[in-house]
Amino acid sequence: MANEHDFFKVMKEQxxxxxxxxxxxxxxxxxxxxxxVVSYLFRNMGCRLSTATATENYGSIEVLYHFSxxxxxxxxxxxxxxxxxxxxxxxxxxxxxxxxEWIEREMFEMYGIDFKGHPRxxxxxxKDNPTxxxxxxxxxxxx
Amino acid sequence: xxxxxIPIGPYHPLLEEAEYFNLVVDGETVVDIDMxxxxxxxxxxxxxEQKTFTQSIYLVERICGICSTSHPxxxxxxxxxxxxxxxxxxxxxxxxxxxxxxxxxxHLLWLxxxxxxxxxxxxxxxxxxxxxxxxQMFEIISGNRNHYGMMRVGGVAxxxxxxxxxxxxxxxxMIDKKMAMIAKVAKxxxxxxxxxxxxxxxxxxxxxxxxxxxxxxxxxDVYTDVRKDEPIDAYPxxxxxxxxxxxxxxxxxxxxxxxxxxxxxxxxxxxLEKLKTVKxxxxxxxxxxxxxxxxxxxxxxxxxxxxxxxxxxxxxPVRHKVRAxxxxxxxxxxxxxxxxxxxxxLITLASVDPCYCCTERSFKIVDKNHDPxxxxxxxxxxxxxxxxxxxxxxx
Numbered sequence: 001m002a003n004e005h006d007f008f009k010v011m012k013e014q015x016x017x018x019x020x021x022x023x024x025x026x027x028x029x030x031x032x033x034x035x036x037v038v039s040y041l042f043r044n045m046g047c048r049l050s051t052a053t054a055t056e057n058y059g060s061i062e063v064l065y066h067f068s069x070x071x072x073x074x075x076x077x078x079x080x081x082x083x084x085x086x087x088x089x090x091x092x093x094x095x096x097x098x099x100x101e102w103i104e105r106e107m108f109e110m111y112g113i114d115f116k117g118h119p120r121x122x123x124x125x126x127k128d129n130p131t132x133x134x135x136x137x138x139x140x141x142x143x
Numbered sequence: 144x145x146x147x148x149i150p151i152g153p154y155h156p157l158l159e160e161a162e163y164f165n166l167v168v169d170g171e172t173v174v175d176i177d178m179x180x181x182x183x184x185x186x187x188x189x190x191x192e193q194k195t196f197t198q199s200i201y202l203v204e205r206i207c208g209i210c211s212t213s214h215p216x217x218x219x220x221x222x223x224x225x226x227x228x229x230x231x232x233x234x235x236x237x238x239x240x241x242x243x244x245x246x247x248x249x250h251l252l253w254l255x256x257x258x259x260x261x262x263x264x265x266x267x268x269x270x271x272x273x274x275x276x277x278x279q280m281f282e283i284i285s286g287n288r289n290h291y292g293m294m295r296v297g298g299v300a301x302x303x304x305x306x307x308x309x310x311x312x313x314x315x316x317m318i319d320k321k322m323a324m325i326a327k328v329a330k331x332x333x334x335x336x337x338x339x340x341x342x343x344x345x346x347x348x349x350x351x352x353x354x355x356x357x358x359x360x361x362x363x364d365v366y367t368d369v370r371k372d373e374p375i376d377a378y379p380x381x382x383x384x385x386x387x388x389x390x391x392x393x394x395x396x397x398x399x400x401x402x403x404x405x406x407x408x409x410x411x412x413x414x415l416e417k418l419k420t421v422k423x424x425x426x427x428x429x430x431x432x433x434x435x436x437x438x439x440x441x442x443x444x445x446x447x448x449x450x451x452x453x454x455x456x457x458x459x460p461v462r463h464k465v466r467a468x469x470x471x472x473x474x475x476x477x478x479x480x481x482x483x484x485x486x487x488x489l490i491t492l493a494s495v496d497p498c499y500c501c502t503e504r505s506f507k508i509v510d511k512n513h514d515p516x517x518x519x520x521x522x523x524x525x526x527x528x529x530x531x532x533x534x535x536x537x538x
Contacts, residue, residue: 071372
């Protein structure tokens with residue numbers, strides 16, 4: 001099974017802005033390369049998706065996936081940045097990892113991110129709630 | 144044959160968190176399941192971002208009443224991860240001791256309820272009887288039976304009184320004996336085996352695909368245990384085994400938890416022995432947390448608790464992500480519940496240990512015309528056990 005040195009060799013074209021800490025790697029991935037990177041982490045390296053964090057920054061909305069490589073206790077965190085804060089869009093990884101379905105639905109609900117290719121595009125927490133307005137619940141659109 | 148929907152919840156004694164499961168059944172067989180969450184959403188992440196770091200620890204302790212120390216441990220790990228803050232050795236042993244005691248009481252709680260769901264009320268009463276001394280141990284150590292308030296960035300808030308160690312050891316001896324007895328019952332009792340073997344099987348591939356964690360994954364032959372994968376606090380110095388079983392059924396999930404409880408008493412004993420000799424401070428003076436990102440996790444009784452924080456150098460997190468183990472374990476029902484009889488659905492849903500509470504159960508069956516039809520899943524489950532018991536004794 002591939003290890004972390006292989007990962008950064010194989011994916012050197014796809015990853016940038018690598019931040020290395022003890023047992024943690026944070027790096028930026030372009031949306032078009034996301035499926036390649038995620039497939040390699042999940043299928044080739046045997047990483048497990050812990051969860052993902054969406055954050056509203058001043059200039060963008062970002063999604064940070066957290067992949068745990070349980071054999072070494074290392075985290076690989078691909079970061080996707082979306083400059084269009086009004087209509088953030090990116091590819092869904094649920095077709096590759098079933099375990100990403102809920103968290104992507106939650107990020108859609110909270111931050112209005114449109115995950116292209118997600119099999120079930122509907123809110124997770126307020127699905128049938130008649131009183132909730134259908135708009136991102138957390139995003140403030142600070143720019 | 145017509146298919147019916149069986150809604151379970153949103154308020155149900157099986158579930159501590161209010162959640163809604165819709166079982167689609169064809170005759171006696173579950174053919175599909177859908178889940179609806181959000182009934183208990185309290186906005187902890189958002190609230191935490193309005194609080195200081197110390198207040199955040201207090202807040203996350205109240206996310207769950209049962210794993211009330213797993214969230215604070217993961218949270219302080221995340222805060223410490225920003226600057227790679229060191230923790231004093233004595234504090235590391237105290238953290239591990241508290242975390243493992245929590246595992247013992249949580250697994251005993253689940254064991255009791257699992258016994259109740261399949262009509263083994265003796266198991267329920269005994270397991271909860273043996274859980275009580277664990278809560279007393281918490282009271283001796285922290286002054287509280289629940290919500291111990293022990294975790295701080297850089298250490299722990301309270302020291303363990305050396306004079307209390309003999310009494311804590313005595314309680315551990317008692318729990319060890321009783322757990323050995325329960326392990327023997329689980330191994331030898333033909334009714335229990337027949338009732339739980341090959342029920343609600345989660346295959347290894349499904350556990351990997353759904354990113355399952357904790358005993359749910361380890362009962363499906365998946366090696367994932369934060370204590371082994373990324374040993375922090377006292378775990379690098381502690382000797383214990385990771386319990387992994389191959390079949391993925393409810394029986395294996397039960398055995399994993401029973402054996403893990405025995406491992407936990409082993410860990411607690413090692414921590415207490417060390418606390419007799421390891422002296423020194425219990426809290427490093429952390430004055431500020433710099434700008435950056437931190438990621439912390441801990442192996443809660445139900446699996447990996449995950450916290451991520453983003454800081455900007457102020458006294459509060461600008462982003463705090465929390466992911467509890469049930470969040471990834473509950474979607475595995477899609478794989479484990481399909482094709483099983485309705486009578487087994489209750490124990491299968493309970494087998495991942497989604498938190499419990501004592502609220503009144505409420506569910507009803509409706510047919511396609513939405514006409515209500517009352518059916519008691521708990522009774523169904525208990526009747527099946529009774530039937531197996533009669534058949535085995537008749538042989």
